[in-house]
Amino acid sequence: MNLQQRIVLLNRLGEYILQDNDNWQATKQKASHQNSWFTPEFIDLATRNIALAFLQKDKLTAWADQYSFQADNTAPKNVGIVMAGNIPLVGFHDFLCVFISGHRQTIKLSSKDDVLLKHLVQQLHDWDERTRHLISFAEMLKNCDAYIATGSNNSARYFDYYFSKYPHIIRRNRTSVAILTGEESPEELNQLADDVYQYFGLGCRNVTKLYVPEQYDFIPLLNAFKKYDHLTDLHKYKHNYDYILAVLLLNRQYYMANQSILLTESKELFSPISQLNFEYYKPGEQPEAILTNNEDVQCIVGKNHIPFGKAQSPSLTDYADGVDVMKFLRDI
Structure with a gap:
């Protein structure tokens, strides 16, 4: 053949x-x-x-x-x-x-x-x-x-x-992150919801952490994310949500939430199902400088990076971990 x-x-x-x-x-x-x-x-x-x-x-x-x-x-x-x-x-x-x-x-x-x-x-x-x-x-x-x-x-x-x-x-x-400027349109936040929620966040191309500027307003983000509130109809997802919420409450840890996601400040890139981590960056700081060569990061979503809503739409040449599989197969 x-x-x-x-x-x-x-x-x-x-x-x-x-x-x-x-x-x-x-x-x-x-x-x-x-x-x-x-x-x-x-x-x-x-x-x-x-x-x-x-x-x-x-x-x-x-x-x-x-x-x-x-x-x-x-x-x-x-x-x-x-x-x-x-x-x-x-x-x-x-x-x-x-x-x-x-x-x-x-x-x-x-x-x-x-x-x-x-x-x-x-x-x-x-x-x-x-x-x-x-x-x-x-x-x-x-x-x-x-x-x-x-x-x-x-x-x-x-x-x-x-x-x-x-x-x-x-x-x-591996996991993926998004860098926000605070100037995103409602449509861009709506598309970011796809990057976070699709496949319940279980993929390496799913965004599990946000980098946001100081004084970032999370209300428009949480409102945009309501498009995926229906995921809580799946009992396994709702169980994760309830469990994470209980842990946050027991630890008296600050969080923000809508009906389907729990936002909490954390240095960690990876987050459990139904939780989304965030970290503030200061004016002039460039989070991508420490992320580009991080072996735990599959994708960076945001302006000048992968467009919002496209993390789960790889092309033929978007190789996992950046390793060119076709070149590997050609050369063995």
């Missing part, structure tokens, strides 16, 4: 997602029942983003051309992929990279997200039998030539140990 044939198949897969037929709807419903964090709203968001941003023929062709892949990969390697399960199809970009490169891949899915990708791969198998030789799933990854693994900081230590002898990409916990 040559590169052009693989691109045509992927474009067809994007069309399949957008057509949203009965089989795909049933699969999404199954994934939502299996993992209650995967609500229909957020499964649709993730899959539409993939179809529109990743699985378009012209975008795939231009992307592959940047790396000068040969039409035929005459010496394919077997790449093992350990996928996370924090948001729907979070590992799809790794799958896509390996498939485009012409290498084989063996995928270990997270138990939290083992429905959607299997279904999409089965579609590829049904359309072209040759894909069965390129994509497989396994509970344990053995005898691979290279590895791409995503997990927590703790699991990354194990990955470092087991995969150290092979070419590898290992990803750890």
